Amino acid sequence: MIRSDAARNRAKVLAAAETVLGEQGLTARMDEIARRAGVGVGTVYRHFATKEALYAAIVSARVDLLLDEAARLRAAAEPETGFFRFFAQVVADAARKKTLTDALHSAGIDVKAEQAGQRTQMREALADLLRDAQRVGAVRLDVDLPEILALLRGASMAAETGDYSGPVIDRTLAVLFDGLRPLAPPA
Amino acid sequence: MIRSDAARNRAKVLAAAETVLGEQGLTARMDEIARRAGVGVGTVYRHFATKEALYAAIVSARVDLLLDEAARLRAAAEPETGFFRFFAQVVADAARKKTLTDALHSAGIDVKAEQAGQRTQMREALADLLRDAQRVGAVRLDVDLPEILALLRGASMAAETGDYSGPVIDRTLAVLFDGLRPLAPPA
DNA sequence: GTACAATCGGAATCGTCATTCCGCTTCAAG
DNA sequence: CTTGAAGCGGAATGACGATTCCGATTGTAC
Numbered sequence: 001m002i003r004s005d006a007a008r009n010r011a012k013v014l015a016a017a018e019t020v021l022g023e024q025g026l027t028a029r030m031d032e033i034a035r036r037a038g039v040g041v042g043t044v045y046r047h048f049a050t051k052e053a054l055y056a057a058i059v060s061a062r063v064d065l066l067l068d069e070a071a072r073l074r075a076a077a078e079p080e081t082g083f084f085r086f087f088a089q090v091v092a093d094a095a096r097k098k099t100l101t102d103a104l105h106s107a108g109i110d111v112k113a114e115q116a117g118q119r120t121q122m123r124e125a126l127a128d129l130l131r132d133a134q135r136v137g138a139v140r141l142d143v144d145l146p147e148i149l150a151l152l153r154g155a156s157m158a159a160e161t162g163d164y165s166g167p168v169i170d171r172t173l174a175v176l177f178d179g180l181r182p183l184a185p186p187a
Numbered sequence: 188m189i190r191s192d193a194a195r196n197r198a199k200v201l202a203a204a205e206t207v208l209g210e211q212g213l214t215a216r217m218d219e220i221a222r223r224a225g226v227g228v229g230t231v232y233r234h235f236a237t238k239e240a241l242y243a244a245i246v247s248a249r250v251d252l253l254l255d256e257a258a259r260l261r262a263a264a265e266p267e268t269g270f271f272r273f274f275a276q277v278v279a280d281a282a283r284k285k286t287l288t289d290a291l292h293s294a295g296i297d298v299k300a301e302q303a304g305q306r307t308q309m310r311e312a313l314a315d316l317l318r319d320a321q322r323v324g325a326v327r328l329d330v331d332l333p334e335i336l337a338l339l340r341g342a343s344m345a346a347e348t349g350d351y352s353g354p355v356i357d358r359t360l361a362v363l364f365d366g367l368r369p370l371a372p373p374a
Numbered sequence: 375g376t377a378c379a380a381t382c383g384g385a386a387t388c389g390t391c392a393t394t395c396c397g398c399t400t401c402a403a404g
Numbered sequence: 405c406t407t408g409a410a411g412c413g414g415a416a417t418g419a420c421g422a423t424t425c426c427g428a429t430t431g432t433a434c
Contacts, residue, residue: 001401001402001403003400003401003402003409003410003411004401004402005400005401005410005411005412006401006410006411006412009411009412029390029391029392030391030392030393031391031392031414034413034414039412039413040412040413040414041392041393041413041414042393042394042395042396042411042412042413042414043411043412043413045392045393045394046410046411046412049393050392050393051392051393142358143358143362144358146351146355146358147355147358147359147362150345150346150349150351150355150356150359151341151345151359151362151363153344153345153348153349154338154341154342154343154344154345154346154359155341156341157340157341157344157345157348158337158338158340158341158344159337159341161340161344162337162340164333164337168333168334168337169337171329171330171331171333171334172334172337172338172341174366175330175334175338175363175366175367176338176362176363176366177366178365178366178370179362179363179364179365179366179367180362180366183365188431188432188433190379190380190381190430190431190432191431191432192380192381192382192430192431193380193381193382193431196381196382216420216421216422217421217422217423218384218421218422221383221384226382226383227382227383227384228383228384228422228423229381229382229383229384229423229424229425229426230381230382230383232422232423232424233380233381233382236423237422237423238421238422238423
C-alpha cells in the first residue's frame with residue numbers, strides 16, 4: 001500500500017522540480033526544490049535517488065508528451081503540415097521551459113537506457129514526418145535527418161536560452177520553413 | 188618593466204586556457220589549465236584574477252577576430268555574399284571551439300562592460316552586413332536583426348554542442364540561407 | 375656580483391552543494 | 405486504540421574546486 005502522504009509529497013516534489021528546473025536549469029539547488037515543494041530535502045531523496053534522476057523523470061515526461069503529439073499528427077494524415085507543426089511544437093516547448101537536455105548531454109552526464117530509447121523514438125518520429133512531407137512535395141528532397149536534427153536542436157536551444165518574443169520566434173521559424181520547402185523551379 | 192618570464196608565462200597560460208576551455212568548456216578546472224601550461228595555479232591567478240576573467244579574455248580575443256572579419260567583408264564591397272560569409276564564419280568558429288558564451292550568460296554570470304561593448308559591435312556589424320545584402324536583393328526584406336540573431340545563435344549553439352560532420356553543417360546552412368533569400372515571385 | 379622586488383609553485387583554506395543519517399512523526403492494518 | 409513500518413525534516417557529512425597565502429625563486433637594475 002502506498003501511503004497517501006507519500007504519494008502527495010511525490011507529486012509536490014515533481015511539480016516544484018518542474019518549476020524550479022524550468023526556471024534555473026541544472027544549477028538549481030536541491031534545497032530550493034525541497035523548499036518550494038514545502039518539504040525537507042530528505043523527502044526529495046526518498047522519491048528520487050539523485051538530482052539527475054529527478055531531472056530525468058521530468059524531461060522524460062515531457063518527451064513522452066511530444067512523442068504523443070507526433071503520433072497524433074501522423075495519424076491526422078496531413079503530410080503537408082504535420083512535419084512543420086511538430087517542429088514548431090518542439091520549439092514552443094523548449095521556449096516554455098528550460099529543458100537543458102543538451103546541457104546535460106554536453107556536461108557529459110550519462111544518458112540512461114530509457115532516455116536513449118526516447119532519443120531513438122524522437123528520431124524515428126521526425127524521420128517519419130519528414131518522409132511523409134517529402135513524399136507530397138512539402139519539403140525539398142535534398143535534406144536528410146541529420147540536417148533536420150541540427151536545425152531543430154539549434155532552434156530549440158536558441159528558444160531555450162534566449163529571451164525572444166513570440167513574434168520573433170514565428171518569423172524565425174518562417175525563415176527556416178521557407179528554407180525547407182522545395183526550391184522554386186530551377187531556371 | 189615587465190619581467191620576461193612573467194610575459195612568457197602569461198602567454199603559456201593563455202594558450203593552455205584556450206585549448207582546455209575549448210575542449211571542456213566552463214567545467215574545466217583551473218588546476219588542469221595550470222598543469223597544461225606547465226605552471227602553478229598561483230601563477231594563473233597572478234595573471235587572471237578569476238576563472239571568469241581568464242575565460243573572458245579568451246572569448247574577447249576571438250570576438251575581436253570575428254569583428255575584424257566583418258569589417259573586412261564589408262570593405263570588400265560584395266554585398267551579395269558578405270552577409271552569408273560572415274554568418275558561416277561565425278558558425279565555423281563556434282564549431283571549432285566551445286565558446287559557451289551563451290552558457291556563461293544563461294548561467295547568470297555578469298557580462299562585463301567590455302563584453303557588452305563587443306556585443307553591441309557584433310550586433311552592429313551584423314546589421315550592416317544584413318542591410319547591404321537586403322539593399323542588393325540578396326536577402327528578403329521581411330527579416331530583421333532579431334530573427335537573424337536567433338538563427339545565428341541557434342546555428343552556433345548547435346554547432347558548438349553537437350558533433351556534426353562538416354557536410355551536415357554545410358547542408359544545414361544551405362537550408363538557412365535559402366530561407367533567407369528573397370521569396371520566389373509570388374503567384 | 376648583490377640586492378630587492380616581482381614572480382613562482384602548490385599546499386592549505388573556504389564555500390558551496392549534493393547526499394546521507396537518524397531520531398521523530400504519521401499512516402493504516404488489525 | 406495500538407503498533408510497526410514507512411515516511412519525514414533537516415542537521416551533519418563529504419567532495420570538489422576556486423581562490424588565497426607565503427616561503428622559495430628568479431629577473432633586473434646598479
